[in-house]
Amino acid sequence: MPELPEVEWMRRCAAAAVGRPLVVVDLPCARLGGLGGLGGLDAARGLPLQAVDRRGKCLILSLGPLRLLLAPRMTGRLLVGGLGARHLRLRLGFGGEDDLLWLVFDDPRRLGTVELTSADALDLRCPPRPEPWPAPLSGAALCAALGGGRGSLKTALMDPHRLGGVGNIGAAEGCWRAGLDPGRALASLGAEEWAALAEGLCAWAQAALDDIGAGPLILLHGGGDNPFCVYGREGGACRRCAGSISRRVDAGRPTYFCPGCQR
Ligand SMILES: [Zn+2]
Known part of the structure; x- marks a missing residue:
């Protein structure tokens, strides 16, 4: 998607x-x-x-x-x-x-x-929503957008009524960059974690855009090398801690993360 x-x-x-x-x-x-x-x-x-x-x-x-x-x-x-x-x-x-x-x-x-x-x-x-790119949101702005309610971080990130442009891939890649488990409860995140997540989401979007410059169909259709850090890399080595990337299914959608360095 x-x-x-x-x-x-x-x-x-x-x-x-x-x-x-x-x-x-x-x-x-x-x-x-x-x-x-x-x-x-x-x-x-x-x-x-x-x-x-x-x-x-x-x-x-x-x-x-x-x-x-x-x-x-x-x-x-x-x-x-x-x-x-x-x-x-x-x-x-x-x-x-x-x-x-x-x-x-x-x-x-x-x-x-x-x-x-x-x-x-x-x-x-088509109501405008906060977006994680081209400039990162502040941690406080991201926290305010996703709300402090119940539910997991991943679910909130993928909700188009709260944040624009992020889907299953962006949620996985942003959480990996921030060192956060996508299953974390929203209410458990601290200010530094919100800020890291905002930076991580912006970095994901920019890196993906840079990759698309070399061939847009790769991301759309999954051909070629996997350009992502965790998405679609079950069993592969984490680029940060060399641990093994895990996959679990949340609400019918696959979630990729590194249990070694995402807390
Ligand atoms: Zn790791």
């Missing part, structure tokens, strides 16, 4: 179309939520793409007063050019007749969503 780094990478690629007018709208097999379905998006034709933004794991295309929200969820990808897109949901052509730049939303499992809304309603449809 794409997390903050992959979605940020899609955003950077799609930004190539900023400044170009929307010329072609093609929804071969999409259900467009929001303002008037396909007809609503047709109204955006001729408008220049003003910006491509990211909130959490969601992309926001700004076209005049309209906002197109793309949530990749499990298998969705926003591609530039669209070569290799085999599960086309939405195709947008920007620019002149001879020189169209295509943004293509490809989604094999069709769990991603496409929604059209207005600039005024954007915060309602």
Whole structure:
């Protein structure tokens, strides 16, 4: 599932179309939520793409007063050019007749969503949340975002209503960097641990983005070498203490951690 780094990478690629007018709208097999379905998006034709933004794991295309929200969820990808897109949901052509730049939303499992809304309603449809990157949150801000309630650290980290952009991978990698067991009770964390976690999450996102620069499909599809410190490394040696990485299942999702140095 794409997390903050992959979605940020899609955003950077799609930004190539900023400044170009929307010329072609093609929804071969999409259900467009929001303002008037396909007809609503047709109204955006001729408008220049003003910006491509990211909130959490969601992309926001700004076209005049309209906002197109793309949530990749499990298998969705926003591609530039669209070569290799085999599960086309939405195709947008920007620019002149001879020189169209295509943004293509490809989604094999069709769990991603496409929604059209207005600039005024954007915060309602896609509320901004604290995010761990590009600058780390302060420990106090992260603590405030996740709340001091019950539940495990991992569950709180992955809750998109509390923190933007972090999924199963980010939670595992951030906790490893901070030396924290993902199963820790939220209320048990001290100020230094919150600060270390905020730094760890930011470092995870930046490291993943740096890796994506060498080949974005590696992170999305699991091919190639595993770029992570603990995620997917069950039985491997911890890079910090040389202990053996463990895997357990929490709420149906695998949790990777090092029992030797994550407390
Ligand atoms: Zn370790």
